[in-house]
Amino acid sequence: MKYAIVTGVSKGLGESIAKLFIDLNIHVIGLSRSTNNQLENHGDLFTHISCDLANINTLDSVCDEISDVIFWEEATTVYLVNNAATVEPIAQSMHIKTTDLTKHVNLNTIAPMAITNYFLKKTTEKGVQLISVVITSGAAEKPSYGWSAYCSTKASVNMYTKTAALEQEELKNGHKIIAFSPGIMDTNMQEKIRSSSEDEFADVEKFKEFKDNNLLKDTDLVGGVVVDILTDDDVENGKIYHVRDYV
Numbered sequence: 001m002k003y004a005i006v007t008g009v010s011k012g013l014g015e016s017i018a019k020l021f022i023d024l025n026i027h028v029i030g031l032s033r034s035t036n037n038q039l040e041n042h043g044d045l046f047t048h049i050s051c052d053l054a055n056i057n058t059l060d061s062v063c064d065e066i067s068d069v070i071f072w073e074e075a076t077t078v079y080l081v082n083n084a085a086t087v088e089p090i091a092q093s094m095h096i097k098t099t100d101l102t103k104h105v106n107l108n109t110i111a112p113m114a115i116t117n118y119f120l121k122k123t124t125e126k127g128v129q130l131i132s133v134v135i136t137s138g139a140a141e142k143p144s145y146g147w148s149a150y151c152s153t154k155a156s157v158n159m160y161t162k163t164a165a166l167e168q169e170e171l172k173n174g175h176k177i178i179a180f181s182p183g184i185m186d187t188n189m190q191e192k193i194r195s196s197s198e199d200e201f202a203d204v205e206k207f208k209e210f211k212d213n214n215l216l217k218d219t220d221l222v223g224g225v226v227v228d229i230l231t232d233d234d235v236e237n238g239k240i241y242h243v244r245d246y247v
Contacts, residue, residue, distance in 0.1 A: 001027060001073060001075055001076060002025075002026045002075070002076055002077045002078075003026065003028075003069075003075055003077070003079070004017075004026050004028045004079040004081065005028075005029045005066055005078065005079070005080045005119070006021070006028055006030050006083060007053060007084035007111070007112075007115070008032055008083040008084030008085065009030030009032045009036060009039065009048070009083075010030075010035065010036045011036070011187075011188065012185070012187040012188060013135065013185060013187065013219045013223055013226075014030070014081070014083040014084065015036055015038075015039065015219070016220045017081055017083065017223040017226055018030055018036075018039055019039065019220075019223075020220075020223050020224060020227040021079070022039070022042050022046060024231070025045065026045070027044075027046070027047070028042075028045065028047070029048075029049060029066050029070070030046060030047070030049070031048075031049050031051055031062065031066075031084065032048070032050070032051075032084070033051070035048045035050065049066065053106075053111040054103045054106045054107040054111070055106070056110050056111065056114065059110075059111060059114045060114075060118070063115060063122075067118075067119075071122070071126060075126070075128050076128065076129075077128065077129050077131065078119060078123055078128055078129070078130050078131070079130075079131050079132070079133075079230050079231075080115065080130060080131070080132040080133070081132075081133055081135070081226070081230075082111070082112035082115060082116065082134040082157075084112075085107060085108045085135065085189075086103075086104055086108065086189075087147070087150050087189050087193060088104065088192060089101070089104065089149060090147065090150075090192070090196045090200045090201045091146060091200050092145075092146060092199075092200070093148040096149065101149055104149045104150075104153065105149070105153055108149075108150070108153035108157070109153045109160075112134045112157055112160075113157070113160050116132050116134070116177065117164075120132075120164070120168070124173050129174050129175060130175040130176070131175070131176045131230050131235065132176070132177045133177075133179065133180050133229070133230060134157045134161060134179045135181075135226075136154050136157055136180065136181050136240065137181055137182075138181055138183070139154050140154035140155040140157075140181070141158075144203060145201065145203070146200050146201035146203075158179055161178060161179040161240065165177040165178070168237060169237060169238070175237075176235050176236075176237045177237060177238065178229070178235060178236070178237070178238065178239050178241060179239075179240045179241065180225075180242075180243070181241065181242045181243060182217070182222045182226070182243050183244060184210055184215065184216055184217065185216055185217045185218070185219050185222055186211075186216035186217065186218060186219065190211065190216060193207050194208050217247070222243055225243055225247060228246075
């Protein structure tokens with residue numbers, strides 16, 4: 001049996017990716033604070049685990065719960081999609097509260113690293129291949145006024161991807177670790193970006209124009225690219241993939 005762990009599964013890109021995995025008869029374990037009724041209707045191919053990934057004190061117990069689902073019977077492949085993330089706080093660096101910054105870093109950086117680390121070890125012990133992706137952003141490569149937290153955390157997961165992939169190449173475990181930059185999609189995150197002020201985010205008007213001009217990509221389209229890459233035998237370990245190369 002093949003399994004896919006998808007974080008941020010209740011809506012947006014995470015929901016789209018989960019549906020596409022289910023269409024391939026791959027059992028999805030979805031992580032989010034709230035469930036998704038459409039996904040729940042798939043019964044035997046969907047398991048929801050309610051959790052707040054910004055609460056890093058519960059990450060190990062969440063991973064143990066996932067592991068109990070996957071490894072109670074013989075798994076052949078485990079896909080991991082670290083999709084959950086936040087763009088907030090959107091503000092000048094000097095106005096960001098430490099508590100808000102901590103939640104941001106926990107969700108965007110620590111959670112995907114910790115979950116990937118856990119399943120690298122677990123799948124190695126079980127002799128099962130792990131194919132993992134973290135959803136990154138063009139913000140990892142270019143600074144944006146008001147996005148000091150978001151740009152920094154996305155840059156950090158890119159470097160984590162390259163470093164962890166390098167280790168796996170040396171260890172020859174057969175695991176693949178990649179990142180994927182999905183571009184600008186029609187999601188709740190974009191709504192939050194458009195609702196910010198110009199003092200908080202200098203490019204807010206440009207992002208409003210993306211919406212007005214129908215330039216936001218559909219999450220089902222982007223999700224299809226992600227799933228195609230992950231299920232391709234030629235997926236390139238350590239690569240930062242970009243949606244612009246596909247659609």
